[in-house]
Amino acid sequence: MIARLHSYWYALRASYWFYPALFALCAVLLGTVMVEVDQTDLLARFVEDGWLRPMHASDASDLLGVATGSMLGVAGTVFSITIAAVAYASGNYGPRLLTNFMEDKGNQLSLATFIGTFVYGLTVLRAMRGGGGGEAFVPQISLLVAFALLIVTTAVLVYFLHHIPASIRIDTVLEAIGRRLLRQIATRYPEEGSRDPARRATPQGEAICAQETGYVRVIELDTLCEVAARHDRLVNLAVRTGDFVYPGVVLAHTDARRLEGSFAGEVRATMALGASRTAEQDIEFSMDELVEIALRALSPGINDPFTAITALHWIGAATADFGRRDLAFETWNTGDPACPVARLHSDFAHFLQRGFVAMRSAVATSRLAALMALESLHTASQQVTSAHRSRLLLDEMDRLAEQAAEHLSGPDIALVRERHALLRSEG
Template sequence: MLARLHSFWFALKASYWFYPALFAALAFALALSLMGLDRAGSTEWLNRISWYFPAHPQGASNMLTVLAGSMIGVASTIFSITIAAVAYASGNYGPRLLTNFMEDKGNQLSLATFIGTFVYAITVLRAVRAEGETATASQAFVPQFALLASFGLMIVAVGVIIFFLHHIPASIRINTVLEGIGRGLLSKIAERFPDSNSVSTEMRSTPSGSSVTADATGYIRYIEFEELARVVRDSNLRIALAVRTGDFVYAGRILAQSDSDVLSDDIVDSIRGCFSLGGSRTPEQDLEFSIDELVEIALRALSPGINDPFTAINAIHWLGAATAELGQRELRQEICDDDGTSGRVIPVLDDFGHFVNRGFGAVRMALASSKIAALVALDSIRDAANQINDPGRIALLAREGGLLMNQAEVTLGGPDLQEVRMRHAAFQKSFAP
């Protein structure tokens, strides 16, 4: 249940309606509160300020009408520009990047500001009354304090427009897109694997009892490890996970293997409840998702139809940084329960070779088809290896450079191949003991 709530909250924050709806509700409440102060006479002090000129009903109505009309028009334009930018980015950089733009707080909050200002202006406008306008209220009423606040919101909205006009073209620049993916990946690596690398030879026995299978179809978006550890501890079990976040499962596929011969339906349901499924992957717990995004951008850039090796080079630089960061981390997760006991939940082991193959291995063929990209890839792999102390991981990177060279022997020729050979020879020397 907690996993599903967590996944729902993540999807909520990544939507284009959550913040506009929230701001609209807050604007409505703010308008009612400020008008209540005006009706109670708590804002009479405004009339004693020499530089403040109280508004009359006609002027207040005109101002609020213009504000409301302009805000809804700007909101419509902003939404159209945002959709066009998202369509352009996802079409050129890859459909998986749609998630990044949907999560962009600049777009969400800009739209929310205009919607909130519109709701505020309409709410205050309804309360403005001229003298004798209605039978129940013979005196004129202009909520001066609420009107002053609307002027402040207008200034804020103008500032947001200026911000948005800069933010949209900046956000779809490929360097900005890659930086967002890369920095997000590095922060998630540090969060998921907080300990520095230490060579561990301890092998854990894998439970081989009853299994817990999925009862639905979709991608695993989130695993509630703390809740899973609590369920396993309360049931006096040990389990080994058979899937990781981002895997696609369907009814009957094994999620976890336990050390018990028989599991009750309640325990099975509790364990299943720690897995949240959805129709798409999300980067929240899924490191491979961010790596796949970098790989996808590099593959698209190096495709014959686009042929943009410099975009691929930017993606390779961030892949190299992520590889270096992973190489310096202890990649074995310790899932602890409330009392600090670990070892009851054994996650899927994602060793360093898995991540190297997911990154440089997945884009190897495309890199080998471009002299510029191949040279940069060899340098990035070498630089990553220089940051790593584990001989086994260094050997994996040396092997990856060799595989890239072998592929280049097939796809390149002439002076380009000769240059890559020379760079690879220097690459091999850097790995020599």
């Protein structure tokens, strides 16, 4: 249940309606409170001290009418611009990047600010009373707050008009994905040698199988450890976040001779499934996004090697960071070495496969991309902490040079071979 709530909360924060709805609710509360404040003697003291010059009912009504009408129009325009930007980005960079723009807090809060100002204006306008049918009431302090909100929304509009074109620049997109990946690596894996060796999952014991279909979005390891400890069981996970499962796929193994239904249900409840992968716990999702952008950039229809080179820079930085980490120990959800749950770990070769190996065939078709990939692999090999990992990177350099020979010819392949030989001679 906690895993599902965690997944729902992540989806809620990534939606376009959550912050506008929250701001609209806060605007109703703020408008109601400010109208109540206007009915106290605070207004009279402001007028006596010269801090506030009262507005007539007609002027106040005009101000709120202009404010609410313009905010609704601006909110519609902002939403239209956002959708156009999202369509452009998903079409050029890949549909999986749509999630990145949906989660952009700048877009969400900009739209929410305009909606909130609109709702606040309606709330205050409803409380106004003219002098024709009874005692007039013009909420002067509420109008002052409305004027301040108009100034704030003007500043937000200027920010939004800058933020949208800046956010769809490919360098900005790649930087956001790359930095998120590096943060995930630093948070999830400790430095090499800083922890005792962790226990690896082994496919032994009774199998606990999935009963639903979807991608594993969240695994609540803290809760899973509590469940395993309470039942005095050892649990070996058979899936990672980001894996696709369906009924019959093994989620975990347990050392119990006879599997109890309640225990199996509690284990399943610690995992939340969804229709798509997310970057919340799936560290490979960010790596795949970088690879996808690079592959699309190197496709014959686009042929943009410089975008691929930028993606290679971030993939190289992540690969070097993986090479310095203890990948057998994960700190991302529980750091208790006594936890009776063995996770399914990914070794360095696995992450190398998801990055450089996955894009080798496309990189080999471009001289510029191949040269940069050789440089990135060589640089990473100089920074890893083990000879085995360094050997894997150097072997990948050899395979890339070999595959480039099948696609390039003439001076292009000569330059690739020369660079490869030079880097290999440096170790």
